[in-house]
Amino acid sequence: MNFSNIGQQSYPMCQDVSMRLAELSSRSGVSAPTIKHYLRVGVLPPGEQQSATWATYDESHLRRLALIRALVDVAGLPLEDVRRVLAAVDDERLTQHQALGSAQWALSPSVDTDPSSDSLARVDALLTRHGWQVHPDSPHRRALAAALDTVDRLDLPADDAVLDRYADALGALAPAEVDRIRGDADRTRAMEHVVVGTLLYEPVLTTLRRMAHEAASASRT
């Protein structure tokens, strides 16, 4: 995975300077043909048409490009999934909670085969124990059950005590994270935050865990 080729420059926010495609390309680090492709398939909104042959773009296009590159390069999503996620981001009819959920659901890997009923029951029991309201159709239920099936098969089952400790820790951190996202008055920014906060924080979290394991192993030696 390559975490780096995303928006090669940082850019000041809330500064509405319009620019041509060439500048959008140089500031974003995304090639002009790729930008044109994104415009064509509709993941990047059109610029402001100045004449039949040229349009101008603004900071929102730069931010959207950085988000698309993150979804493609970091999250490894195919462009069709990027489109699905951004459609939820952009759908004005959804309430913020619905849109947050749709974007997050769209980010979840689909589970091809049915997880075992044992694991599904364990997931439901966990949700009940922690008082978590998770929609019956949420893909996270199936994803978690499938992940439990995998570790079970490999003879290192996740016992409920371990799951509960993780759930306690993550449940304690979640409200502040969600409030931080919902606190953003700009709906598009808030939606972008869901994507960043869900997918792109996961490497932060999993790498921290690997470091914690390395440190714990070192301290035992």
Place this chain on the structure above:
Amino acid sequence: MNFSNIGQQSYPMCQDVSMRLAELSSRSGVSAPTIKHYLRVGVLPPGEQQSATWATYDESHLRRLALIRALVDVAGLPLEDVRRVLAAVDDERLTQHQALGSAQWALSPSVDTDPSSDSLARVDALLTRHGWQVHPDSPHRRALAAALDTVDRLDLPADDAVLDRYADALGALAPAEVDRIRGDADRTRAMEHVVVGTLLYEPVLTTLRRMAHEAASASRT
């Protein structure tokens, strides 16, 4: 991602029944040509040769096949990386701590471009604050710095307070997880547990976090 096609049957441990390739294939759910390929490239140790034309396999081959399929299907590793991870697992010269570290390092995605010096300094400061001993050459340092660069660029920076809360939670859970792995007297099993515990628990953790977010968002509505 497909979490499911891994070892279609569970199998009793410590029961040393030898079997032919056809049975190994049917019990593992891995096709005979694929098993032969694994034998050829050396990720699966050879069976016990019974004559010039056939060999027998045992439960350790079944477990190794389940592990290979998990690394390929769930973790998405190319076979060359699988070989690298298993080489660390199998290298008898390494101490358990070294081998745990090598296997875990081998699992870490390589970071192509240098992370920013700011982010590297933040990672070092975090390690100091938490008293975590992490090797200067550990790929986790670069991986975390690169992940921080990514979220910074996308305008949802991970502030140190958030990182510290995650580090506290994960640091508190790590010793028990590591002890569980190190407590296994069978070295190969212990090494397999690193792989499972590192890579295959990560979907458990990240899915739990997504659920926690969904529940937190629901409770705010």
